[in-house]
Amino acid sequence: MKKFLEGSWAIAEAAKLCRPGVISAYPITPQTHIVEHLAQFVADGEIDAEAINVESEQSAASVVLGSQNAGVRSFSATSSQGLFLMAEVLFNIAGMRLPIMLVCANRAISAPINIWNDQQDSISLRDSGWIQLYAENNQEAVDLMIAGYKIAEDSKIMLPIMVCIDGFILTHGMETTDMPSQEEVDKFLPKYNPPFKLDVNNPMSFGLLGDPSVYTEARFSVQKTFDDVIPMINKVGKEFQSAFKRDSVRLVEEYKTDDAEVVLVTMGSLCGTIKDAIDAQRANGKKVGLLKVVAYRPFPKAAIAQGLKSAKFVGIIDKNISLGSDGALYTEVKSLLNDSNKQISGFIAGLGGRDITITTINNIIDLTEKEENHCKFVDVKKELLWEEFHAS
Amino acid sequence: MKEVKIFARAGQGAITTATILGEALFYEDKYAYAFPHFGAARMGAPMNAFIRFDTNPIRLRAKIYQPDFFLVIDPTLIESEKCFHDLKEGAKGVVAVRERTQVPTVKGAEIHTLPAEQIAMDIIGKPFANTVLVGAFAKISGELKLDSVLKAVGKRFESKPALLQKNLDAVRKGFESV
Numbered sequence: 001m002k003k004f005l006e007g008s009w010a011i012a013e014a015a016k017l018c019r020p021g022v023i024s025a026y027p028i029t030p031q032t033h034i035v036e037h038l039a040q041f042v043a044d045g046e047i048d049a050e051a052i053n054v055e056s057e058q059s060a061a062s063v064v065l066g067s068q069n070a071g072v073r074s075f076s077a078t079s080s081q082g083l084f085l086m087a088e089v090l091f092n093i094a095g096m097r098l099p100i101m102l103v104c105a106n107r108a109i110s111a112p113i114n115i116w117n118d119q120q121d122s123i124s125l126r127d128s129g130w131i132q133l134y135a136e137n138n139q140e141a142v143d144l145m146i147a148g149y150k151i152a153e154d155s156k157i158m159l160p161i162m163v164c165i166d167g168f169i170l171t172h173g174m175e176t177t178d179m180p181s182q183e184e185v186d187k188f189l190p191k192y193n194p195p196f197k198l199d200v201n202n203p204m205s206f207g208l209l210g211d212p213s214v215y216t217e218a219r220f221s222v223q224k225t226f227d228d229v230i231p232m233i234n235k236v237g238k239e240f241q242s243a244f245k246r247d248s249v250r251l252v253e254e255y256k257t258d259d260a261e262v263v264l265v266t267m268g269s270l271c272g273t274i275k276d277a278i279d280a281q282r283a284n285g286k287k288v289g290l291l292k293v294v295a296y297r298p299f300p301k302a303a304i305a306q307g308l309k310s311a312k313f314v315g316i317i318d319k320n321i322s323l324g325s326d327g328a329l330y331t332e333v334k335s336l337l338n339d340s341n342k343q344i345s346g347f348i349a350g351l352g353g354r355d356i357t358i359t360t361i362n363n364i365i366d367l368t369e370k371e372e373n374h375c376k377f378v379d380v381k382k383e384l385l386w387e388e389f390h391a392s
Numbered sequence: 393m394k395e396v397k398i399f400a401r402a403g404q405g406a407i408t409t410a411t412i413l414g415e416a417l418f419y420e421d422k423y424a425y426a427f428p429h430f431g432a433a434r435m436g437a438p439m440n441a442f443i444r445f446d447t448n449p450i451r452l453r454a455k456i457y458q459p460d461f462f463l464v465i466d467p468t469l470i471e472s473e474k475c476f477h478d479l480k481e482g483a484k485g486v487v488a489v490r491e492r493t494q495v496p497t498v499k500g501a502e503i504h505t506l507p508a509e510q511i512a513m514d515i516i517g518k519p520f521a522n523t524v525l526v527g528a529f530a531k532i533s534g535e536l537k538l539d540s541v542l543k544a545v546g547k548r549f550e551s552k553p554a555l556l557q558k559n560l561d562a563v564r565k566g567f568e569s570v
């Protein structure tokens with residue numbers, strides 16, 4: 001049913017619809033409303049789950065590691081510094097093959113301390129072995145969560161999944177969202193039935209020492225499984241579309257790329273702003289398109305190459321920076337297209353909540369055509385910089 | 393597509409205002425995207441809430457710089473937040489005024505004033521100007537039916553029956569006062 005909802009409410013409602021047995025999270029802006037709503041659902045008896053209060057994100061991650069290992073579908077949510085405090089446990093969760101879902105309300109990283117949106121937090125955890133999907137709007141956030149459990153929990157996959165949602169822009173943004181019914185979700189998402197779990201009647205150990213004779217194979221197996229996640233996202237995406245009549249569960253979205261000479265590439269809510277900019281540019285006869293990357297882990301190389309086939313100029317926008325190198329998405333797209341004769345540029349924008357306007361996007365489109373840049377910060381205020389940095 | 397900018401201090405109900413307007417637009421089959429922008433995350437700090445709406449889904453996520461409509465919940469922000477410095481040509485808005493508030497005349501803009509805090513004091517017993525302003529906004533903008541706003545206020549206060557009737561009265565009074 002269509003409702004006018006705050007993103008955090010829609011996300012909490014989607015988590016509820018997936019019937020997790022254990023929820024554990026520690027509040028942090030801008031994720032707070034999500035756990036507030038979930039705690040309320042549990043207190044009101046609207047959801048048959050245990051909400052476990054903890055003293056830190058490290059503990060929240062440890063709780064869901066334990067509960068999921070005991071065979072119970074588990075859920076957590078965090079942001080920024082909280083995600084980093086979980087980091088140690090998150091790598092363990094992936095290595096132990098526990099398909100937990102975590103919603104990351106994307107927020108910048110300190111210092112300077114900043115509560116506003118960018119994607120540095122989840123991008124910094126890209127090597128953790130978690131599937132990462134990025135939502136453009138609240139509808140996609142809901143859809144990716146419901147489909148996400150099905151992708152992650154498939155017995156061939158058994159990997160954790162992070163659904164990344166731009167903090168404030170989506171978590172605190174209110175918009176029309178079509179919420180599925182409990183019956184529809186129950187029909188789509190089977191009960192969690194892991195091939196292995198902690199069970200007193202069938203004792204097993206998890207997370208043991210993996211010495212040099214087995215460690216490589218454990219890592220190799222996760223890497224090989226990520227190859228299977230790509231067709232799994234496509235398969236579950238088709239099932240989702242037939243059940244809910246929406247195509248939001250996919251590796252990438254191509255927006256007007258067919259004849260586009262300039263194609264921008266990015267992830268998350270910025271894609272909406274870019275679509276508006278593209279429509280305006282096309283009205284003036286300019287052939288511009290967008291390749292929206294939904295799945296960042298696994299990195300869908302073939303789908304990205306396909307989406308950029310016609311492009312002469314590619315502009316990749318990162319709301320993150322690998323300091324000392326370039327933006328994360330730029331680095332990977334560039335390495336994918338290394339043999340082509342496309343002109344490929346990387347832009348850093350929207351850090352710490354810096355607003356990205358249509359003017360910013362038009363400027364990026366112009367620069368993408370004009371010259372090659374590997375790491376161009378846009379909308380930089382020179383007056384705040386040391387004079388020696390002014391020339392760049 | 394139309395854009396609304398709300399000027400307030402954190403704690404004065406700007407987000408509630410945006411929620412009610414967004415919900416009311418939803419009842420009229422419009423797509424709305426309502427969102428806040430906080431400065432310092434503390435009570436009393438100047439902040440904005442925004443609503444963008446259209447007959448098609450809203451995709452644009454940038455803040456609103458040149459609004460079609462504005463609501464000023466706290467008149468002490470008129471100068472410091474430059475509320476009227478960058479309005480779209482023909483912009484319309486409502487301003488809650490106090491006894492000594494001076495509202496400038498702005499060329500190309502239509503500014504309506506009403507003592508919304510005093511009205512709220514009289515009806516609700518607390519100086520929350522927002523529901524009064526929402527009623528006034530429905531009237532001057534011509535974008536919303538009063539009934540849709542009342543229905544949205546009903547939804548907003550459905551868990552607080554003691555406040556519901558007072559806020560419905562506040563909306564009606566706001567609608568009549570401009």
